[in-house]
Amino acid sequence: xxxxxxxxxxxxxxxxxxxxxxxxxxxxxxxxxxxxxxxxxxxxxxxxxxxxxxxxxxxxxxxxxxxxxxxxxxxxxxxxxxxxxxxxxxxxxxxxxxxxxxxxxxxxxxxxxxxxxxxxxxxxxxxxxxxxxxxxxxxxxxxxxxxxxxxxxxxxxxxxxxxxxxxxxxxxxxxxxxxxxxxxxxxxxxxxxxxxxxxxxxxxxxxxxxxxxxxxxxxxxxxxxxxxxxxxxxxxxxxxxxxxxxxxxxxxxxxxxxxxxxxxxxxxxxxxxxxxxxxxxxxxxxxxxxxxxxxxxxxxxxxxxxxxxxxxxxxxxxxxxxxxxxxxxxxxxxxxxxxxxxxxxxxxxxxxxxxxxxxxxxxxxxxxxxxxxxxxxxxxxxxxxxxxxxxxxxxxxxxxxxxxxxxxxxxxxxxxxxxxxxxxxxxxxxxxxxxxxxxxxxxxxxxxxxxxxxxxxxxxxxxxxxxxxxxxxxxxxxxxxxxxxxxxxxxxxxxxxxxxxxxxxxxx
Ligand code: NG6
Ligand code: CA
Numbered sequence: 049x050x051x052x053x054x055x056x057x058x059x060x061x062x063x064x065x066x067x068x069x070x071x072x073x074x075x076x077x078x079x080x081x082x083x084x085x086x087x088x089x090x091x092x093x094x095x096x097x098x099x100x101x102x103x104x105x106x107x108x109x110x111x112x113x114x115x116x117x118x119x120x121x122x123x124x125x126x127x128x129x130x131x132x133x134x135x136x137x138x139x140x141x142x143x144x145x146x147x148x149x150x151x152x153x154x155x156x157x158x159x160x161x162x163x164x165x166x167x168x169x170x171x172x173x174x175x176x177x178x179x180x181x182x183x184x185x186x187x188x189x190x191x192x193x194x195x196x197x198x199x200x201x202x203x204x205x206x207x208x209x210x211x212x213x214x215x216x217x218x219x220x221x222x223x224x225x226x227x228x229x230x231x232x233x234x235x236x237x238x239x240x241x242x243x244x245x246x247x248x249x250x251x252x253x254x255x256x257x258x259x260x261x262x263x264x265x266x267x268x269x270x271x272x273x274x275x276x277x278x279x280x281x282x283x284x285x286x287x288x289x290x291x292x293x294x295x296x297x298x299x300x301x302x303x304x305x306x307x308x309x310x311x312x313x314x315x316x317x318x319x320x321x322x323x324x325x326x327x328x329x330x331x332x333x334x335x336x337x338x339x340x341x342x343x344x345x346x347x348x349x350x351x352x353x354x355x356x357x358x359x360x361x362x363x364x365x366x367x368x369x370x371x372x373x374x375x376x377x378x379x380x381x382x383x384x385x386x387x388x389x390x391x392x393x394x395x396x397x398x399x400x401x402x403x404x405x406x407x408x409x410x411x412x413x414x415x416x417x418x419x420x421x422x423x424x425x426x427x428x429x430x431x432x433x434x435x436x437x438x439x440x441x442x443x444x445x446x447x448x449x450x451x452x453x454x455x456x457x458x459x460x461x462x463x464x465x466x467x468x469x470x471x472x473x474x475x476x477x478x479x480x481x482x483x484x485x486x487x488x489x490x491x492x493x494x495x496x497x498x499x500x501x502x503x504x505x506x507x508x509x510x511x512x513x514x515x516x517x518x519x520x521x522x523x524x525x526x527x528x529x530x531x532x533x534x535x536x537x538x539x540x541x542x543x544x545x546x547x548x549x550x551x552x553x554x555x556x
Pocket of ligand 2: 083
């Protein structure tokens with residue numbers, strides 16, 4: 049009798065657990081991908097001039113990684129790698145995309161979301177996409193815009209196409225532009241001015257945020273901000289930058305509400321602190337560091353709101369939150385928004401050298417926090433992991449297999465990501481403008497011609513016509529080039545880099 053009741057109880061608990069999405073090997077997964085957030089931009093990563101209490105809370109109760117990387121020092125390639133498990137530089141056309149680019153992921157490819165779909169997850173993306181839409185550059189924005197996220201593994205999509213500084217400045221709800229008035233169709237061009245909208249170049253007096261000289265961002269003006277690219281029409285559909293973040297937060301919450309009884313995967317791709325930084329009024333002026341700092345406060349608040357929502361729904365203990373960034377930090381990326389003039393000693397790259405676009409560490413080494421209460425012990429890990437590994441790692445968590453040809457550069461780093469192992473990769477290729485290879489403590493930067501300091505953004509590129517070799521353990525700031533005293537190491541790392549490129553894959 050006791051035994052029978054026990055069995056009944058077990059069955060009941062299992063059923064309840066499954067119904068409520070409480071199964072242990074199918075926890076909900078949220079990836080919070082920020083845009084251009086640097087290694088030193090959060091107080092949990094050492095920032096003192098800005099406080100990020102909500103993200104710090106994830107770090108305090110989760111695992112904070114100190115050697116987590118995007119594959120690349122810019123957005124499109126990093127996000128391509130996250131989705132496909134492939135180093136982006138293996139494919140042409142994975143550089144920063146214009147807003148009218150075609151989709152660069154082949155529908156039918158195994159992707160992170162399609163793998164999780166097979167595992168029984170409801171998959172959603174809310175936020176920045178930047179991997180292209182449709183099959184051609186010339187596309188009709190006024191009809192269904194596809195293929196896009198829905199054709200590469202997402203069940204739900206609420207996105208903007210490229211970056212906040214590129215037209216078209218509209219949201220797409222699944223395949224349709226939101227709030228589009230059919231009598232005012234949208235047209236987009238990255239070649240010629242179209243329509244009669246004023247541009248930042250001709251009408252700087254209309255700008256509420258001045259573009260930086262020489263960096264562009266002076267084409268069609270939307271919401272008082274000059275953009276890259278020209279658009280006409282779609283007046284009712286154009287977003288208000290101050291509402292971007294709350295719009296995405298509302299959509300993310302709604303996706304969670306709808307899918308709370310299934311395991312769900314949410315790719316929450318926030319725009320902060322990418323340019324143009326134009327946060328909601330309640331954050332403007334709050335950081336004392338200009339609009340970039342204010343955008344980071346908005347980001348932190350958003351993360352807090354999302355976590356609170358999970359708590360309210362009783363989902364917090366069964367949801368993994370992975371917080372990271374797509375590339376390193378930049379101050380002046382096209383607008384005069386106080387990021388440089390009001391920096392107040394803040395160090396967006398923290399202890400690292402370089403930043404966005406750079407082959408130095410700050411290009412790809414980014415904040416990375418793993419939060420899963422009760423499952424991941426609080427702590428700090430120095431394991432070398434890369435976002436390209438998430439496909440394989442989450443396949444391991446959800447017990448999915450995938451083909452040999454799929455995700456060719458993705459390694460299972462799940463033990464390191466959950467703090468069960470102190471080690472993951474020993475080798476990683478980093479893609480700044482120049483290529484770099486990390487093997488254990490060594491970092492090699494391949495010679496490449498180009499300016500040592502990137503004009504406009506004022507970031508050290510890592511370009512040098514001679515090989516560079518740094519010992520990251522003793523010299524994490526990459527100050528002392530040891531290439532001439534360690535020629536054999538340089539030779540071995542150059543050969544390994546070559547071999548990885550030639551092989552077309554790194555996963556055995
Ligand atoms: C650059 C833009 C920069 C930003 C970046 C993409 C210029 C001069 N600069 O080309 O403002 O939009 O592309 O950023 O046009 S990313 O985070 O999406 O990679
Ligand atoms: Ca970015």
